[in-house]
Amino acid sequence: xxxxxARATEIKWQKIWQERHSFATPADRTRPKYYVLEMFPYPxxxxxxxxxxxxAMGDVMARFRRAQGFxxxxxxxxxxxxxxxxxxxxxxxxxxxxxxxxxxxxxxxxLQDLGLALDWDREFxxxxxxxxxxxxAMFLDFLADGLVYRKESWVNWDPVDMTVLANEQVIDGRGWxxxxxxxxxxxxQWFLKITAYAEELLSAxxxxxxxxxxxxxxxxxxxxxxxxARLLFDLKAAPAGCEQLEIYTTRPxxxxxxxxxxxxxxxxxxxxxxxxxxxxxxxxxxxRQTGTSEEALEKAEKRGHRTAVExxxxxxxxxxxxxxxxxxxxxxxxxxxxxxxxxxxQRDLEFARKYELPVLPVVIPEGIDxxxxxxxxxxxxxxxxxxxxxxxxxxxxxxxxxxVTRRAxxxxxxxxxxxxxxxxxxxxxxxxxxxxxxxIHCPSCGIVPVPKQHLPVTLPDxxxxxxxxxxxxxxxxxxxxxxxxxxxxxxxxxxxxxxFIDSSWYFARFCSPHxxxxxxxxxxxxxxxxxxxxxxxEHAILHLLYSRFFTRAMKRVxxxxxxxxxxxxxxxxxxxxxxxxxxxxxxxxxxxxxRDDGGVVRVAATGESVSVGRSEKMSKSKKNVVDPSVxxxxxxxxxxxxxxxxxxxxxxxLEWTTQGIEGAWRFTQRLWRLxxxxxxxxxxxxxxxxxxxxGLRRATHKTIALVTxxxxxxxxxxxxxxxxxxxxxxxxxxxxxxxxAVREALDTLIILIGPMMPHLSEELWQLLGHDTLxxxxxxxxxxxxxLADDTVTIAVQVQGKLRDTIExxxxxxxxxxxxxxxxxxxxxxxxxxxxxxxxxxxxxxxxNVVA
RNA sequence: GCCCGGGUGGCGGAACUGGUAGACGCGCCGGACUCAAAAUCCGGUGAUAGCGAUAUCGUGUGGGUUCGAGUCCCACCCCGGGCACCA
Numbered sequence: 001x002x003x004x005x006a007r008a009t010e011i012k013w014q015k016i017w018q019e020r021h022s023f024a025t026p027a028d029r030t031r032p033k034y035y036v037l038e039m040f041p042y043p044x045x046x047x048x049x050x051x052x053x054x055x056a057m058g059d060v061m062a063r064f065r066r067a068q069g070f071x072x073x074x075x076x077x078x079x080x081x082x083x084x085x086x087x088x089x090x091x092x093x094x095x096x097x098x099x100x101x102x103x104x105x106x107x108x109x110x111l112q113d114l115g116l117a118l119d120w121d122r123e124f125x126x127x128x129x130x131x132x133x134x135x136x137a138m139f140l141d142f143l144a145d146g147l148v149y150r151k152e153s154w155v156n157w158d159p160v161d162m163t164v165l166a167n168e169q170v171i172d173g174r175g176w177x178x179x180x181x182x183x184x185x186x187x188x189q190w191f192l193k194i195t196a197y198a199e200e201l202l203s204a205x206x207x208x209x210x211x212x213x214x215x216x217x218x219x220x221x222x223x224x225x226x227x228x229a230r231l232l233f234d235l236k237a238a239p240a241g242c243e244q245l246e247i248y249t250t251r252p253x254x255x256x257x258x259x260x261x262x263x264x265x266x267x268x269x270x271x272x273x274x275x276x277x278x279x280x281x282x283x284x285x286x287x288r289q290t291g292t293s294e295e296a297l298e299k300a301e302k303r304g305h306r307t308a309v310e311x312x313x314x315x316x317x318x319x320x321x322x323x324x325x326x327x328x329x330x331x332x333x334x335x336x337x338x339x340x341x342x343x344x345x346q347r348d349l350e351f352a353r354k355y356e357l358p359v360l361p362v363v364i365p366e367g368i369d370x371x372x373x374x375x376x377x378x379x380x381x382x383x384x385x386x387x388x389x390x391x392x393x394x395x396x397x398x399x400x401x402x403x404v405t406r407r408a409x410x411x412x413x414x415x416x417x418x419x420x421x422x423x424x425x426x427x428x429x430x431x432x433x434x435x436x437x438x439x440i441h442c443p444s445c446g447i448v449p450v451p452k453q454h455l456p457v458t459l460p461d462x463x464x465x466x467x468x469x470x471x472x473x474x475x476x477x478x479x480x481x482x483x484x485x486x487x488x489x490x491x492x493x494x495x496x497x498x499x500f501i502d503s504s505w506y507f508a509r510f511c512s513p514h515x516x517x518x519x520x521x522x523x524x525x526x527x528x529x530x531x532x533x534x535x536x537x538e539h540a541i542l543h544l545l546y547s548r549f550f551t552r553a554m555k556r557v558x559x560x561x562x563x564x565x566x567x568x569x570x571x572x573x574x575x576x577x578x579x580x581x582x583x584x585x586x587x588x589x590x591x592x593x594x595r596d597d598g599g600v601v602r603v604a605a606t607g608e609s610v611s612v613g614r615s616e617k618m619s620k621s622k623k624n625v626v627d628p629s630v631x632x633x634x635x636x637x638x639x640x641x642x643x644x645x646x647x648x649x650x651x652x653x654l655e656w657t658t659q660g661i662e663g664a665w666r667f668t669q670r671l672w673r674l675x676x677x678x679x680x681x682x683x684x685x686x687x688x689x690x691x692x693x694x695g696l697r698r699a700t701h702k703t704i705a706l707v708t709x710x711x712x713x714x715x716x717x718x719x720x721x722x723x724x725x726x727x728x729x730x731x732x733x734x735x736x737x738x739x740x741a742v743r744e745a746l747d748t749l750i751i752l753i754g755p756m757m758p759h760l761s762e763e764l765w766q767l768l769g770h771d772t773l774x775x776x777x778x779x780x781x782x783x784x785x786x787l788a789d790d791t792v793t794i795a796v797q798v799q800g801k802l803r804d805t806i807e808x809x810x811x812x813x814x815x816x817x818x819x820x821x822x823x824x825x826x827x828x829x830x831x832x833x834x835x836x837x838x839x840x841x842x843x844x845x846x847x848n849v850v851a
Numbered sequence: 852g853c854c855c856g857g858g859u860g861g862c863g864g865a866a867c868u869g870g871u872a873g874a875c876g877c878g879c880c881g882g883a884c885u886c887a888a889a890a891u892c893c894g895g896u897g898a899u900a901g902c903g904a905u906a907u908c909g910u911g912u913g914g915g916u917u918c919g920a921g922u923c924c925c926a927c928c929c930c931g932g933g934c935a936c937c938a
Contacts (some may be wrong), residue, residue, distance in 0.1 A: 334938060846919085
């Protein structure tokens with residue numbers, strides 16, 4: 001028998017699918033739809049194993065739902081703007097567009113080699129003006145609707161990428177892409193008002209039932225809702241214009257335990273005071289520095305600078321509190337000012353001890369005498385009764401919070417407030433390779449939107465990257481335009497959008513990628529929301545939160561009636577591999593090493609010993625990478641797909657091993673041989689076949705049920721295990737097995753492996769004589785009558801310990817089972833003469849004898 | 852520090868709502884085929900004791916509930932991830 005030539009066969013079928021437009025998205029809107037989408041790839045140039053795993057999963061769902069009769073939308077495109085293209089332009093003297101489109105061509109070919117059921121007619125790249133023009137138009141809509149504003153603000157400045165970053169793009173004080181230490185700078189920036197949707201983005205999380213709980217929780221924490229109160233304190237000895245201080249607290253009940261107020265270094269009051277206080281100015285400068293160095297921030301001690309200003313206690317005009325500028329108060333959170341109650345807040349306590357401020361407990365644990373309760377090194381943050389607090393004494397914490405807020409509102413010096421950690425989304429980037437912000441700055445008219453008929457504002461091609469900073473800023477002519485309103489000489493905005501904007505609506509564009517509007521409403525409302533979105537958990541906050549907001553913004557300006565873009569989300573695990581290091585410490589590629597007979601890993605070329613490190617996420621820097629192209633050339637796409645689906649649960653990390661891929665490859669060959677052998681046997685035995693094939697038919701239909709359920713539940717590894725088991729059953733068949741049952745088994749097997757091994761599935765389907773395509777065959781339905789056996793194996797226990805098993809007819813009566821079990825020799829031996837107290841019978845499962 | 856996950860053979864992992872722990876794969880061991888190797892096929896494979904039937908132990912640790920616990924409850928240990936001067 002010939003061996004299965006995977007590569008040649010795969011190319012053949014890919015061509016046929018393409019010729020027949022097998023994966024064109026159906027225009028028919030009568031059938032149920034299924035939109036499956038993998039997270040937008042950045043065209044880095046080559047796919048990696050993480051892509052293979054991600055797309056293999058999405059492709060299984062796409063093919064599975066297609067076979068089940070759904071209209072499937074499964075598109076692909078490119079998140080094509082971004083820094084790496086500019087870096088490459090600088091290093092290789094190529095234009096970012098050229099570099100990007102070359103990469104796209106390479107990656108498209110690689111993805112096509114995988115045989116993915118993608119509708120390539122819908123492909124687009126975000127760097128194409130026909131895409132980003134709509135982004136510019138939507139931005140202007142948002143601006144007109146009050147969702148966009150411009151503000152001078154402190155920003156996270158990435159000194160390597162020479163651009164600003166949003167808060168969530170700063171990880172451990174470093175830029176998410178460059179890894180550079182982030183600095184703080186004050187710049188004029190465009191912001192999208194994501195905070196206007198904080199409450200909705202939070203409360204709607206509960207409706208996302210098919211999202212991982214983990215991702216919902218991460219978004220919940222990121223939005224960071226808290227309930228509290230804003231309170232106004234009158235100030236004494238404050239600079240003009242700063243006579244009042246607004247603080248935010250979640251613990252208004254502790255107001256009588258207050259011993260100081262603290263404001264952020266960036267607070268206007270601090271700035272006003274610093275003008276005449278060089279020491280304070282120096283302290284503020286210091287605070288700004290420690291704000292950026294992550295190591296120092298980690299363990300920074302709570303420090304403050306006492307000002308001459310005093311705050312008047314809102315409930316006692318004779319009570320004065322010192323006002324500090326403190327390094328632990330953030331201008332961006334709440335009102336940038338707090339009152340400190342050391343007895344009931346650990347951080348305030350540390351501060352109070354350091355600056356020798358009073359520590360008065362006002363919440364007393366239930367049943368403790370207030371006079372006897374003192375605070376040591378730990379603040380008391382549990383529930384209790386209020387004491388030492390005048391009109392609040394005796395109340396619970398909750399009642400006291402309400403009472404203080406009520407009195408503050410009545411007195412006009414405070415109000416109940418809901419506060420969020422979430423901040424507005426700064427979208428200006430000082431980069432070339434992004435979507436230009438369609439704004440003109442006019443000396444007399446101010447900020448003027450580019451008229452929509454002038455869109456798109458396109459990027460100039462003739463730019464250079466030899467100077468650091470933004471090439472649009474350096475370009476000799478591009479930014480100079482006439483003001484659309486008054487005709488005076490004006491300049492274009494030279495900032496471009498954060499690339500997360502590009503990926504915040506692409507899922508909608510895929511519904512009608514050639515539309516003259518961002519998307520056709522009818523198409524978008526048929527296809528959206530995405531039924532199954534698949535990607536890495538690293539986008540749990542950034543991309544997924546932005547997209548949820550952007551969808552609401554599109555709804556607000558009347559483009560669509562939809563709140564949530566992604567109904568189902570799946571976050572897959574990473575692909576990992578062992579790391580190898582040569583004696584000199586250099587990392588080695590997996591194919592630079594070899595295992596000798598004793599299992600010792602050595603450098604293949606030199607025989608030097610290699611130290612083997614633990615399995616880690618594949619990364620170029622650690623060289624523990626395996627190139628998908630090499631794997632596809634060697635074993636074929638089906639085998640690569642099968643392996644990435646087989647070994648680990650999809651949500652967990654997958655360990656890539658040579659043995660693993662070889663095992664998958666052996667299985668591919670085995671399937672090929674098995675189907676041919678059984679097909680030949682059944683054909684030859686057609687007349688002399690024995691039996692009714694019932695046993696085989698039961699196995700077939702059980703497998704259909706199990707595999708279908710496993711795929712529906714995203715348990716691809718279990719689907720694979722069931723298929724292995726089924727193939728074991730088929731391998732053990734006698735040559736004279738009932739021919740019709742064998743035929744059913746083979747047809748079923750071929751369709752069931754289809755979503756994972758589509759090419760082999762087609763080849764075998766054809767080999768069995770079908771003149772249709774396997775992908776056009778409907779998904780088999782399990783016959784319920786064949787799912788149950790006539791007899792069951794029942795476990796026999798004595799005192800809860802397994803002693804024997806018996807075969808019994810299904811649903812055998814209790815009495816008969818009991819009698820049968822008590823008669824068993826092993827049961828009698830285990831009983832050892834003891835009297836039987838009772839017998840527990842779980843129908844069709846166990847019989848437990850209790851003595 | 853806070854909040855989530857997760858600890859099951861040599862390894863990746865199965866186990867429905869408490870009911871035969873270890874499916875399936877990898878690896879390993881033995882055998883067949885072969886001049887030999889590769890490939891393939893057959894058998895075995897949690898630990899301990901025993902020739903054996905079998906017995907005892909066994910799902911991170913220690914308790915508990917139950918006829919029966921990987922699964923439920925309490926306490927703890929370890930690993931992974933997320934967040935963090937958040938008032």
